[in-house]
Amino acid sequence: MTLSIGELADEIFGTDVPFQVHAYDGSTGGNRDAGISFELKSERGLRYLVTAPGELGxxxxxVQGDLEVVGVDPGDPYELLVRVKDRMGARIPDPRRIPDLVRSLGARMFVPPELPALEHPPGWRRLAEGIRHSKERDAKAISHHYDxxxxxxxxxxxxxxxxTCAVYPRVDATLEEAQEEKFDLVARKLDLRPGMRLLDVGCGWGxxxxxAVKHYGVRAIGVTLSREQAAFGQQWLAAEGLNRLGEVRHGDYRDITESDFDAVSSIGLTEHIGIKNYPGYFAFLSERLVDGGRLLNHCITRPNRHFTRLERGGFINRYVFPDGELAPVGVIINAMADQGFEVRHAEDFREHYARTCRAWAKNxxxxWDAAVAESDAATARVWGLYLAGSSxxxxxNEIQLHQVLGQKVAAGGQALYPLRPDFGS
Known part of the structure; x- marks a missing residue:
């Protein structure tokens, strides 16, 4: 007995799923009252689904356009992902039906098609790009996402x-207000004052x-691996007359030779450096600071130790952050302490990041049309999935966002720090 694609979908997923299936062979399946339709356009699309069951397929x-989703905003598929996140697991078919399922698919369906151009291959196939978290491979990974x-x-x-995660001072705050508050909160935690020197590693667009230069009168150096970001940041500073005190460099943070900074901000970089490299990372930042200087580390974290690396075969690792690794906040705190930082404060902003990702998806x-014109439809689709799924x-609470404030303490234990710090605006 040979089954149509629609019948195969019913056998594997059932008919109470939150979507309907329309296949290129003319068949239908799934829930006909769902209001959302998966339009399977080609044999290649079915081969993707068969050879990589789950989110990756x-x-x-x-991304390739072999599967269209009707009734969903491609820029903000949040509602779709909420509905299907817990319902996409395949049912265990009746063993007696397996021969019919395999026969209906045919041997060709079990041969994987070529990977989409936007997908990074598994790590073992990327050895030509350098050792994991080497300068060369990190530069390629950052360029893939940010350029x-x-x-x-x-x-x-x-x-x-x-x-990076915004900090919403009010429930009704706009995204711009929340991003301004984030930068200002970092500045307040670092206790920035006129004349100080700030190093911002992984500075993005500056x-x-x-x-920090505009509102706190500090001298600041930012460094980013993205050439596009560095050029934008320098132009932005020059346009506002801030380039006398501020600089955005294109390069690796490990190439910073200056020292005696009063403060270091690391906002969204720790996710990219690799957990095994935490000791060297925090040691390097400590060496850049004066005694008593502060480090504010702001990064995505895991809620526990069960998952650290971004799943190697998962969507985020393959399409968004190749080589990305996340750790629980305790791992970060211990790594900072082991390199001479006294941890003064830690705070979780995961609800703020959920709001931030929702705001980006709405943007x-x-x-949508302008974003597609600046990239392509495949890239824009990746971003829609990524932002909605991250939110x-x-x-x-599958992922979190922590700010950890550390201070480099002098050999004798001296460190100027208020008895009860106030980070309020």
């Missing part, structure tokens, strides 16, 4: 060009450098 077919187009990022991030949706992850 779906992502491949969707899309500055205009593309403006459509998604908005005028702040801040691609938002923290700009804020992408509102600017859900933060909401469900």
């Amino acid at each position: 779906l992502a491949r077919a969707y 899309v187009s500055n205009a593309f990022y403006e459509h998604v991030l908005g005028p702040s060009m801040a691609y 938002g923290m450098v700009r804020h 992408l949706s509102a600017n 859900i992850g933060f909401e469900r």
Whole structure:
């Protein structure tokens, strides 16, 4: 007995799923009252689904245009992901039906198609790019994600060009207000004052450098591996007359030779350096600081030790952050302490990051045509999935965002720090 694709979908997923299936062979399956339809356009799309069951196969077919989702905003597929996140697991078929399922698919369906151009291959196939977290391989990974187009990022991030978790001072605060508050909170935790020297590692488009120079009168150096970001940041500082005190460099943070900084901010970089490299990373930052200087580390974290690396075969690792690794906040705190930092304060902002990702997805949706024109439809689809899925992850405490404030203490234990610090605005 040979089954149609629609019948195969019913056998594997059932008919109570939150979507309907329309296949290229003319058959239908799934829930006919769902209001959302998966349109499977080609044999290649089915091969993606069969050879990589789950999120990766779906992502491949969707990114390539072999799977269209009707009734869902591609820039903000949040509601779709909420509905299907817990319902995409395949049922265990009746063993007696397996021969019919395999026969209906045919041997060709079990041969994987070529990977989409946007997908990074597994780590073992990337050895030619260098050792994991070497300067060369990190540069390629960062370029893959950040050198899309500055205009593309403006459509998604908005005028702040801040691609890290915002801090919402009020429930009704705008994204721009929340990003301004984030930068200012970092500045307050670092106790920045006029004349101080700030190093911002992984500085992105220079938002923290700009804020610190403009509002706190410090001398600031930012460094980023993205050439596009560095050029944008330097132009931004020059346009506002801030380049006398502020600089955004293109390069690796490990190439910074200056020292005696009063403060270091690391906003969204720790995710990229690798857990095994934490000791060297925090030792390097400690060496850049004066005694009593402060480090503010702001990064995505895991809620526990069960998951540290971004899943190697998962969508985020393959399409968004190749080589990315996340650790629980305790691992970061211990690594900082082992390198001479006294940890003074730690704070979780995961609900704020859920809001931030939702705001970015709404920007992408509102600017969809322009974003596609600046990149391509496949890239824009990846971003829609990524932002919506990340928001859900933060909401469900699958991932977190921590700020950890450390201070480099002098050999005798002296460190100027208030008895009860006030980080209020």
